Amino acid sequence: DSGVTQTPKHLITATGQRVTLRCSPRSGDLSVYWYQQSLDQGLQFLIQYYNGEERAKGNILERFSAQQFPDLHSELNLSSLELGDSALYFCASSVDIAYNEQFFGPGTRLTVL
Amino acid sequence: DAKTTQPPSMDCAEGRAANLPCNHSTISGNEYVYWYRQIHSQGPQYIIHGLKNNETNEMASLIITEDRKSSTLILPHATLRDTAVYYCIVKGNEKLTFGTGTRLTIIP
Numbered sequence: 001d002s003g004v005t006q007t008p009k010h011l012i013t014a015t016g017q018r019v020t021l022r023c024s025p026r027s028g029d030l031s032v033y034w035y036q037q038s039l040d041q042g043l044q045f046l047i048q049y050y051n052g053e054e055r056a057k058g059n060i061l062e063r064f065s066a067q068q069f070p071d072l073h074s075e076l077n078l079s080s081l082e083l084g085d086s087a088l089y090f091c092a093s094s095v096d097i098a099y100n101e102q103f104f105g106p107g108t109r110l111t112v113l
Numbered sequence: 114d115a116k117t118t119q120p121p122s123m124d125c126a127e128g129r130a131a132n133l134p135c136n137h138s139t140i141s142g143n144e145y146v147y148w149y150r151q152i153h154s155q156g157p158q159y160i161i162h163g164l165k166n167n168e169t170n171e172m173a174s175l176i177i178t179e180d181r182k183s184s185t186l187i188l189p190h191a192t193l194r195d196t197a198v199y200y201c202i203v204k205g206n207e208k209l210t211f212g213t214g215t216r217l218t219i220i221p
Binding site: 058 | 151154155156157158159162200206208209210211212213
């Protein structure tokens with residue numbers, strides 16, 4: 001158990017819909033990272049937040065957005081969903097800003113039908 | 114532009130040491146070598162990292178060559194639960210970039 005929690009565990013939805021994935025970092029960790037893992041793309045970095053502020057963007061689509069709240073939990077919003085958005089979405093956290101030792105949550109499996 | 118090269122798959126007998134190689138010939142002086150593993154569809158798990166000295170923790174040992182162009186992750190007594198994809202990552206202050214890793218299978 002990494003100490004990072006993600007909800008929901010599974011999500012099934014239809015194309016064109018919008019979903020929100022939630023992540024609670026480890027106690028004391030200020031950085032939250034979101035990753036997408038699909039079969040053909042491997043594990044891809046999407047975005048990082050540190051203490052409520054966006055710090056870095058990776059391969060995140062414009063249809064996706066995220067935020068980190070004052071209590072440090074984070075949400076990833078995915079809209080206008082397409083079949084290709086079906087993937088595992090992982091949240092990770094670390095104590096600092098520099099992408100060092102990251103602790104990953106169990107992931108949310110999103111299926112778009 | 115991959116910074117690391119790993120064999121796609123390896124087998125190891127249960128109870129033996131598993132030695133996973135990684136080549137990173139273009140590593141810069143301020144870049145660390147990180148190892149993570151991912152057990153079937155679970156979140157990746159941090160294992161160990163190092164700069165130039167060998168490192169050991171409760172999970173594994175990391176041996177980095179003197180020229181820092183390659184390293185080896187050693188799991189001293191592999192168990193069936195060590196079956197996973199192992200990622201070798203070179204990073205400075207930028208994001209973690211996961212490659213395709215080595216799929217390690219522990220054979221009973």
